[in-house]
Amino acid sequence: FSKLMNDKPLPQGEYKLFLEIEAVDDQNVKHQEVHTVGNVSNFLSNDVYATKMEFHSAKKLMKFNLIVNYDEGEKTINLSCNKLQEIDPSLLELDTGKEANRFLRKLNTSLFHFAYDVFRLLPIKSNKIVFASDSRLDMTGNFEFVYEELLKREENFDFKFFLKSSIRDRKSLSELMSMAYHFATSKIIFIDDFYPIIYPLKIRKNADLVQLWHAVGAFKTFGYSRIGLPGGPSPHSKNHRNYTKVIVSSENIRKHYAEGFGVDIENVIATGVPRTDFFFDEAKKAFVKERLYTEYPFLKDKKVILFAPTFRGNGQQSAHYPFEVLDFDRLYRELKDEYIFLFKIHPFVRNDANIPYQYSDFFYDFSSFREINELLLVTDVLITDYSSVCFEYALLNKPMIFFSYDVDDYIRKRDFYYDYFDFIPGPLAKTSDxxxxxxxxxKYNFEQIDSFVHYFFDDLDGKASERVVDQIVFPEEEEPLDDKVLKR
Structure with a gap:
């Protein structure tokens, strides 16, 4: 009922549920009968079932209460759907003077572009390297591993950092002027995610804008691979197109990233993904596991299930996850003796899991935990769906389940680079049961993991960060970047 009306919940109102049966006899005559559903009271604890239903989009947030009970008189089910909330999500943001702020942001952006063009007249500083992100406040993920590798080289680098926790975080005019200057005069700019302020800029001839994309592998279609699909970009968009280098995990997926980002395939380099070096560093892994067990001692008392799905919706503004698809009570009763269940929900998702307090010794919300790769070390079973976390977890050769209750709908609306059912290196589940x-x-499927890993990772040596620095910061200048060099 939460997706009954064009992906929206059942409209507010009172309903009765009947079964309509149609049949055609030997004379091709159609017969139609309507029946009640019979006594279903045994399925309703306390003679009633209640749940919340939600609908999320960029312009509308709706919440409903659905009440189900048995109609003794008519021998059928009563449904009562009551709207609790309908609001524009943008009104929930504490943003006064919205029109004035919009004008000010536009003015600041124009000043930023103008300043960048002016600063481009200055010489490039060959030792200056910028790290910029709108999705992290610290040097974690791919940034951490590339930065540490650069420090090992003992060169006289001039590092600049522009880090924000969210794309919604405002940049002051002084920050924008500093960014314009350093973007214009840096030899290399590293970004790790969608970074809209930089896309209208023309990158200088002897400089590089390098995308250290936060995800590994290629799974569901993204970027310009989704032109014409809901939430897909305009063919005339400038987003992503000015990358001079994009790093990926294997030769096999270069074409997908070239298409998704709208760049030439020669700009996509199969160095491996820096943050996966973590999985080949035994000392670092041991240190992280010990730190996690010290900070969260309950992680070592039982086996750990990590639930890490991607979001639903067309983008950041409408991102949500329908937690009603999980049977909290049944998961608790069936698994609590041997397992604990961690939630690691995508940072775009705005609605909460709302874990019932009586299950608090089984379900734990780790969504705010920054680095999922660290959690993977203490995970015994990963449950995901269409998230790229499956690539990194496969490096550990541990079991995973793909809980894809909406796979048919997802294929129709989102699509994949590969056939989903052949692609997943683990069993498919559509229900909690x-x-x-x-x-x-x-009943885990380990047979596919080895071939899965070797298709999506060219090198399993923990030296991806070295290759990124060697090929981007210290490229071999005596020979051109042909396909052979791009691979290694």
Missing amino acids: QMISIIKEE
Whole structure:
């Protein structure tokens, strides 16, 4: 009922549920009958079932209460759907003087572009390297590994950092002027995610804008691969197109990133993904595991299930996850003796899991934990759906389940670079019951993991960061960047 009307919940109102049966006899005559559903009271604890339903979009947030009970008189089900909320999500943001702020942001952006063009007249500083992100406040992820590798080289680098926790965080005019100057005069600019302020800029001839994309591999279509699909970009968009270098994990996926970002395939380099070096550093892994067990001692008392799905919706403004698809009570009753269940929900998702307090010794919300790769070390079973976390987890050769209750709908609306059912290196579950059955019976599919890893990772040596620095910061200048060099 949460997706009954064009992906929206059942409209507010009172309903009765009947079964309509149609049949055609030997004389090709159609017969139609309507029946009640019969006594379903045994399925309703306390004679009633209640749940919340939600709908999220960029312009509308709706919440409903759905009440189900048995109609003794008519021998059928009563449904009562009551709207609790309908609001424009933008009104929830504490942003006064919206029109004035919009004008000010536009003015600041124009000044930023003008300043960048002026600063381009200055010489490039060959030792200056910028790290810029709108999705992290510290040097974690790919940034951490590339930065540490640069420090090992003991060169006289001039590092500049422009880090924000969210794309919604405002940049002051002084910050914008500083960014314009350093973007214009740096030899290399590293970014790790969508970074809209930089896309209208023309990158200087002897400088590089390098995308250290936060995800690994290629799975669901993204960027310009989604032109014409809901939430896809305009063919005339400037987003991503000015990357001079994009790093990826293997030769096999260069074409997908070239298409997704709208860049020439020669600009896509299969160095490996820096943050995956973590999985080949035994000392670092041991240190992280010990730190996690010290900080969260309950992680070592039982086996750990990590639930890490991607968001639903067309983008950041409408991102949500329909937690009603999970049977909290059944998961708790069936698995609590042997497992604990961690949530690591995508940072775009605005609605919460709302874990019932009586299950607080089983379900734990780790969504605010920054680096999922660290959690993977203490995970015994990963449950995901269409998230790229499956690539990194595969390096650990541990079981994973793909809880894709909406896979048919997702294929129609989002699409993938590969056939989903052949692609996933683990069993598919569409319901909580199927998920529980796979876990209890340990029906994991390990056969595909090895070939999966070798297709999406060219090198399993923990030296991706070295290759990024060698090929981007210290390229071999005596020979051109042909396809052979791009691969290694």
